[in-house]
Amino acid sequence: MNKTVFSVFLALAVAAIICSCASCKNASKSATGNEPDTVALVGPTFLADSAYAFAAKQCSFGPRTMNSKAHDLCGEWIMSKFSEYGMKVETQDADLKGWDGTTLHSRNIIARFRPEQTTRLLLCAHWDCRPWADNDPDSTNWRKPVMGANDAASGVAVMLELARLIKNDTTLNIGVDFVCFDAEDYGLPQWSDLQTDADTWALGAQHWATNLPQGYEARYGILLDMVGGMGAKFYQEGVSKQYANEIVNKIWRTAAQIGYGSFFPMKDGGMITDDHVPVNEKAGIPCVDIIAFYPDCQQSSFGPTWHTVNDTMEHIDPNVLKAVGQTLVQVLYTEE
Numbered sequence: 201m202n203k204t205v206f207s208v209f210l211a212l213a214v215a216a217i218i219c220s221c222a223s224c225k226n227a228s229k230s231a232t233g234n235e236p237d238t239v240a241l242v243g244p245t246f247l248a249d250s251a252y253a254f255a256a257k258q259c260s261f262g263p264r265t266m267n268s269k270a271h272d273l274c275g276e277w278i279m280s281k282f283s284e285y286g287m288k289v290e291t292q293d294a295d296l297k298g299w300d301g302t303t304l305h306s307r308n309i310i311a312r313f314r315p316e317q318t319t320r321l322l323l324c325a326h327w328d329c330r331p332w333a334d335n336d337p338d339s340t341n342w343r344k345p346v347m348g349a350n351d352a353a354s355g356v357a358v359m360l361e362l363a364r365l366i367k368n369d370t371t372l373n374i375g376v377d378f379v380c381f382d383a384e385d386y387g388l389p390q391w392s393d394l395q396t397d398a399d400t401w402a403l404g405a406q407h408w409a410t411n412l413p414q415g416y417e418a419r420y421g422i423l424l425d426m427v428g429g430m431g432a433k434f435y436q437e438g439v440s441k442q443y444a445n446e447i448v449n450k451i452w453r454t455a456a457q458i459g460y461g462s463f464f465p466m467k468d469g470g471m472i473t474d475d476h477v478p479v480n481e482k483a484g485i486p487c488v489d490i491i492a493f494y495p496d497c498q499q500s501s502f503g504p505t506w507h508t509v510n511d512t513m514e515h516i517d518p519n520v521l522k523a524v525g526q527t528l529v530q531v532l533y534t535e536e
Contacts, residue, residue: 239457243533244365246525248518254281254357255349255428255521256513258327263345264352265331266304266386275307278327278380281360282311285367287378294407299388299400308404309380313366317375321535322421322485323362323528325355326384326404326475334389335500335507342391349513350492350505354428356380358525365529374535377418381405381475398473405475409482420447421487422531423476427524428516429503432492433462434524435469439477444486451488454534455527463523469493470501490524 257277262270282289292308309327329348333341359378366372387401388394399406426432440448455464472491479487494503505511 237457238459239530241458241526241530243529246361246365246522246529248522248525250364251354251357251361251428251521251525252513252516252518254360255353255516258353258356259347259349259513263329263331263347264327265329265345266298266306266383267302271328275309275327275382278309278356278360279311282309282363282378285360285363287311287313287363287367288315292408292411294404294411296383296403296407298383298386298403299392299394299397302386304383304386304403306383306404306407308382308408311363311378311380313363313376313378314372315375318417319373320375320377320418321532322377322379322418322479322487323359323424324379324381324405324421324475324479324487325352325359325424326382326402327352327356327380328382328385328404330385330507332389332391333507333509334391336509337499341509342389344509346385346507346509347512348385349516350426350429350503350511351385351507354426354516354521355424358424358427358521358528361525362528362532366532372532372535374419374532376532379408381408383407384475387473398477401473402475402478406478406482409478412483418485419535420444421476421479421485422447422451422528423474423479423487423489423491424524425474425489425491426502426506427490427492428518428521429492429505430515430517430520431494432503432517432520433494434464434490435467435493435495437469437489437491437493438471439474439480440488441468442471443480444488447486447488451490451527451531454530455523458526458530460523460527463520464527469495
């Protein structure tokens with residue numbers, strides 16, 4: 201999807217996690233050692249096949265690059281699905297300037313569950329696609345658009361499935377804001393001669409974070425980025441630990457307790473330029489980035505399909521979507 205790793209830490213195990221993803225019966229103890237080995241699942245069952253279908257539908261429009269017809273059509277579809285699931289849907293439209301001076305007709309999509317609730321959680325992901333496959337091993341593909349099955353569609357797909365699951369819920373004690381950030385992946389391409397500038401990324405999130413409705417508050421946020429790729433594991437991202445370490449611990453502990461610790465190793469990843477940076481730094485909302493990290497992948501630590509023409513549905517794994525989605529269900533339904 202997006203981003204730049206501006207530092208990568210040595211992998212350091214902070215807890216021994218041995219679990220069975222198949223049975224959800226044998227999650228190991230958390231980093232503190234105070235929690236039980238396993239906990240009962242709460243809330244609805246996250247359906248990976250449904251999330252997979254949501255990702256495939258986004259890809260059916262084509263690459264959702266800025267200012268394209270596919271982008272606009274997909275945006276309308278995302279809004280219609282959130283509306284179908286009973287969310288109050290709003291948009292935040294803005295013309296933003298890309299690194300090359302292009303005016304980007306950006307639309308952040310905001311869907312609110314139980315908007316009357318004052319205690320709220322923020323779930324977010326970007327929905328636009330990279331216009332250039334600038335990390336493709338074949339240089340002839342560098343100016344081709346990326347389909348973005350993982351780097352965009354997967355995060356939105358998980359949020360849509362969560363919205364579908366909670367649409368008629370009366371037991372949650374919190375409100376939930378689903379925010380689909382636009383203009384995230386228009387950052388400076390690798391083939392450009394200009395100097396890299398982190399501010400060229402996450403433009404929609406930057407705009408949202410500096411133009412919040414008066415009085416808006418969220419207890420914390422969770423950003424979903426590339427949460428469906430084959431072989432994905434989610435290490436603990438550095439900016440998240442800097443601003444929201446307690447929430448990082450909560451999410452990773454929860455994953456271990458319900459049997460998904462192998463997907464969420466308690467190891468440090470890198471510090472990533474992503475949508476959560478302005479959410480933390482500009483909006484002042486502690487926000488965690490759940491983002492794939494492949495420490496042994498030579499092509500990219502974001503995985504072999506990152507910013508290539510191969511970021512397609514063939515490389516999406518429903519088991520990864522399930523691990524992320526069910527962990528989020530557990531987090532939401534244990535929030536007090």
